[in-house]
Amino acid sequence: MSLTVKKIFVIVRKNMKIYYLKAPIIIFGIIFPFFLFLAFSIGRDVSVAYLFPGIISITMFFSSSSIGPAIPPWETNMKTLERILSTPISITSVVFGDIISGFLYGFALTIVPFLLSIFYTALQSYAVVLLAIILGSFCFSSLGTLISTYPTDTPSTSMMISSLVRFPIIFISGVFISVNDLPAAGKYISFISPLTYIVDIIRFSFGQKNFMAIWIDFLVVFLFTILFIISSLLLHKKFLPRRL
Amino acid sequence: MDEVIRINKLTKVFNGLVAVNNVSFVINEGKIFGLLGPNGAGKTTTIRMLTGIIEPTSGDIEIFGLNIKKHLLEIKEKIGVLPELANPYMDLSAWENIMIMADLYNLDKKVKISRANEYLELFGLSEFRQKKVKGFSKGMKQRLQIIMALIHEPRLLFLDEPTTGLDIQSVKLIRDIIKEKNVKEKTTIFLTTHNIAEASVLCDRVAIMDKGKILICDSPINLQKIFTSTQSLEIMFDTSSKDISFIPEYLSSRVEAKELISGIEISKDRDAIKIYTFDPVSLIAPVLEFSKANGLKISSVNTYGPSLEEVFLKIINEGG
Ligand SMILES: Nc1ncnc2c1ncn2[C@@H]1O[C@H](COP(=O)(O)OP(=O)(O)OP(=O)(O)O)[C@@H](O)[C@H]1O
Numbered sequence: 172m173s174l175t176v177k178k179i180f181v182i183v184r185k186n187m188k189i190y191y192l193k194a195p196i197i198i199f200g201i202i203f204p205f206f207l208f209l210a211f212s213i214g215r216d217v218s219v220a221y222l223f224p225g226i227i228s229i230t231m232f233f234s235s236s237s238i239g240p241a242i243p244p245w246e247t248n249m250k251t252l253e254r255i256l257s258t259p260i261s262i263t264s265v266v267f268g269d270i271i272s273g274f275l276y277g278f279a280l281t282i283v284p285f286l287l288s289i290f291y292t293a294l295q296s297y298a299v300v301l302l303a304i305i306l307g308s309f310c311f312s313s314l315g316t317l318i319s320t321y322p323t324d325t326p327s328t329s330m331m332i333s334s335l336v337r338f339p340i341i342f343i344s345g346v347f348i349s350v351n352d353l354p355a356a357g358k359y360i361s362f363i364s365p366l367t368y369i370v371d372i373i374r375f376s377f378g379q380k381n382f383m384a385i386w387i388d389f390l391v392v393f394l395f396t397i398l399f400i401i402s403s404l405l406l407h408k409k410f411l412p413r414r415l
Numbered sequence: 416m417d418e419v420i421r422i423n424k425l426t427k428v429f430n431g432l433v434a435v436n437n438v439s440f441v442i443n444e445g446k447i448f449g450l451l452g453p454n455g456a457g458k459t460t461t462i463r464m465l466t467g468i469i470e471p472t473s474g475d476i477e478i479f480g481l482n483i484k485k486h487l488l489e490i491k492e493k494i495g496v497l498p499e500l501a502n503p504y505m506d507l508s509a510w511e512n513i514m515i516m517a518d519l520y521n522l523d524k525k526v527k528i529s530r531a532n533e534y535l536e537l538f539g540l541s542e543f544r545q546k547k548v549k550g551f552s553k554g555m556k557q558r559l560q561i562i563m564a565l566i567h568e569p570r571l572l573f574l575d576e577p578t579t580g581l582d583i584q585s586v587k588l589i590r591d592i593i594k595e596k597n598v599k600e601k602t603t604i605f606l607t608t609h610n611i612a613e614a615s616v617l618c619d620r621v622a623i624m625d626k627g628k629i630l631i632c633d634s635p636i637n638l639q640k641i642f643t644s645t646q647s648l649e650i651m652f653d654t655s656s657k658d659i660s661f662i663p664e665y666l667s668s669r670v671e672a673k674e675l676i677s678g679i680e681i682s683k684d685r686d687a688i689k690i691y692t693f694d695p696v697s698l699i700a701p702v703l704e705f706s707k708a709n710g711l712k713i714s715s716v717n718t719y720g721p722s723l724e725e726v727f728l729k730i731i732n733e734g735g
Pocket residue numbers: 413415429430432433434452453454455456457458459460461499
């Protein structure tokens with residue numbers, strides 16, 4: 172294993188131990204999507220199977236991007252950041268460590284509703300869903316890391332900004348209402364959200380109506396991921412040392 | 416002798432505030448270099464630039480002959496850093512904290528385990544290795560953080576105020592180990608402190624910094640002259656019925672005392688006088704004699720070591 176990869180995984184392990192593998196974080200990650208699910212399903216005449224793509228997408232989106240924004244402000248606040256910056260690890264590796272941590276957490280939690288869905292309904296393609304979960308978790312974790320570049324040392328400020336970014340995304344991405352059923356303006360707005368494309372892929376895999384060729388969906392999510400990673404790197408390189 | 420650190424015209428400006436101002440010096444291998452200065456002098460900013468954590472506004476830094484801009488990771492492999500205001504990870508154990516560092520420096524599994532055990536023992540933390548840092552005292556945290564800076568046995572160690580705010584035992588332990596590292600392994604050490612005594616006992620060379628500038632850089636022996644002339648003797652009197660304002664005049668008339676005195680301050684509201692001198696002890700006798708002869712009751716006599724403020728005043732005054 173190359174030295175850089177090794178160091179990235181030192182950061183991943185540290186993040187897992189300190190931030191992710193905590194009972195409340197895991198419990199929250201599991202129950203939160205179900206509450207959202209209830210909120211959207213109660214009083215509506217839809218089948219459980221119909222709602223699964225929404226649950227899977229929202230779990231993926233929420234869990235992958237949830238903890239990332241809090242890590243740099245927390246490390247600034249707890250005064251652990253300066254030591255990490257003084258060791259032989261590049262800011263790029265630290266950023267990738269943070270992204271991979273969010274990815275692993277998001278992936279693990281999204282597998283739960285995915286497995287449940289298999290009991291309820293037959294899928295068109297398991298591989299496509301799996302690929303979407305992998306790419307999607309990576310993309311949303313990168314988004315979380317991008318949000319984390321905002322230079323504050325107060326985790327709650329960072330979480331506030333994170334909510335400001337993430338909640339609107341849910342509402343414009345056709346998570347529980349298909350984009351096809353949105354009015355024209357809504358459709359256009361939905362195109363700026365990476366979540367729209369993930370939902371589209373997963374709807375397709377569940378044999379529901381999708382609105383775009385899935386290779387385009389994958390390509391767009393991939394491009395969003397690259398965009399999030401590059402901007403995270405640039406902004407962290409600029410702001411991380413200034414947090415001290 | 417090999418140069419370990421060479422900095423040339425180093426400057427750092429934070430939105431208009433010049434924190435480090437055109438500083439140049441060279442530190443040779445195997446030396447302990449002390450940067451002494453009051454709050455806000457620019458010590459931490461200097462260390463942060465030398466350890467590659469922040470970039471200088473201008474000037475050059477070479478560590479082990481390598482330019483820091485071009486060889487940052489390579490330099491970071493070889494240095495150990497104890498930041499001024501840092502913490503270990505509170506939710507992890509002492510052992511886990513050390514292992515994170517060992518892994519970032521890519522130490523071999525066997526090496527990291529045996530070294531971690533050895534250092535935990537040396538710093539008196541063996542029995543706390545599996546305890547979460549959350550419950551550690553300040554001194555224990557600081558000792559752990561020094562282990563974290565030492566685990567890869569760096570050739571150059573930066574310690575930003577390693578002993579500030581710790582109790583005597585921790586201070587002594589830390590100083591002893593710093594000295595031992597330096598003597599036995601020829602580790603070059605760059606430390607900052609507010610404490611003149613610490614700088615004098617530990618360092619081969621001391622630079623005094625204020626407002627971003629190095630005012631003077633010399634061996635402790637040479638600086639001692641400045642340090643000692645800023646010691647003082649404070650005498651407090653028990654009564655306000657008698658006037659103490661003629662004491663300076665009296666002391667000045669005694670030739671043997673006069674030569675010892677570099678300044679006298681009277682504080683009337685506290686009924687105290689403070690005499691600046693390089694030899695406070697010899698002044699006690701004439702003051703006692705005088706007080707006895709004049710019926711003044713002494714409530715306390717204190718001697719003070721050199722304070723940083725006084726050293727500064729002295730240097731600034733002498734330097735013009
Ligand atoms: N990141 C920063 N942004 C703006 N100003 C800064 C920053 N870091 C330091 N300064 C300023 O630079 C000056 C020097 O600070 P520095 O921390 O280097 O002093 P110091 O000698 O380490 O002081 P102390 O003994 O209190 O630790 C101070 O006036 C400080 O306010």
